[in-house]
Amino acid sequence: EQSERLTALVSNLRQLSVPAPSAAAARTEVATLLLRVTSLLDLRLRKGGVTLRTQIAPDLPPLAAAPHAVEQILINLLGNALDAVASSGQPVVQVRARVMAESPRFAAIEVADNGSGIAKAVRDRLFESFFTTQGGEQGTGLGLAGVWNDPASTVFRLTLPVSQGL
Numbered sequence: 001e002q003s004e005r006l007t008a009l010v011s012n013l014r015q016l017s018v019p020a021p022s023a024a025a026a027r028t029e030v031a032t033l034l035l036r037v038t039s040l041l042d043l044r045l046r047k048g049g050v051t052l053r054t055q056i057a058p059d060l061p062p063l064a065a066a067p068h069a070v071e072q073i074l075i076n077l078l079g080n081a082l083d084a085v086a087s088s089g090q091p092v093v094q095v096r097a098r099v100m101a102e103s104p105r106f107a108a109i110e111v112a113d114n115g116s117g118i119a120k121a122v123r124d125r126l127f128e129s130f131f132t133t134q135g136g137e138q139g140t141g142l143g144l145a146g147v148w149n150d151p152a153s154t155v156f157r158l159t160l161p162v163s164q165g166l
Contacts, residue, residue: 027062027163028070030097030109037074044082050091057098062163063107070109070160077111077156084115084154091115099162107162112155 034054038045045052063070078093085091094112118126 026064026066028065028067028160029062030060030107031056033067033071034074034095034097037071037078040075041078041082044079045093048082048086048091050082050085050093053092053094055094055096055098060097060099060107060162064161064163070158073158074109074111077158081111081113081115081154084113084117086115088115100159105161105164106159109158109160110155111158115154117154 034056038052038054044050074095078095081093082091085093092114095109096112097107097109100106100108
């Protein structure tokens with residue numbers, strides 16, 4: 001089993017290092033991509049006792065986006081969520097992907113956690129390039145595309161166009 005997991009991990013890392021095709025002609029299958037991302041983070045999930053819940057709408061078409069870019073964003077968002085729930089008694093991270101009812105040409109991928117939330121002192125800086133709350137060796141600080149926060153959870157939403165027959 002360990003050998004298979006190591007093989008899968010190396011394969012996933014290789015896919016991250018391969019130059020992505022032009023975003024104009026790229027299609028991203030969310031279910032496949034999410035499986036790859038969660039396998040990369042499997043050790044952290046298990047070690048932290050984190051419950052991961054995923055909900056991918058069955059009618060979700062492929063996204064018109066470069067898979068490697070979406071994958072890297074999800075790795076970062078899920079990694080941040082894992083950091084946020086590290087001190088939670090019952091850590092839960094949720095990923096939901098769906099077509100946006102209000103604008104069906106777009107899909108939303110949401111990553112939510114039940115961690116402590118985002119400190120008010122840093123909320124205004126979340127969108128700044130290279131801003132990070134982590135130590136110098138950890139965070140990339142590449143900024144975020146959309147966030148809201150309430151006392152029960154923090155949710156990040158990535159909105160992307162759906163593929164129109166690419």
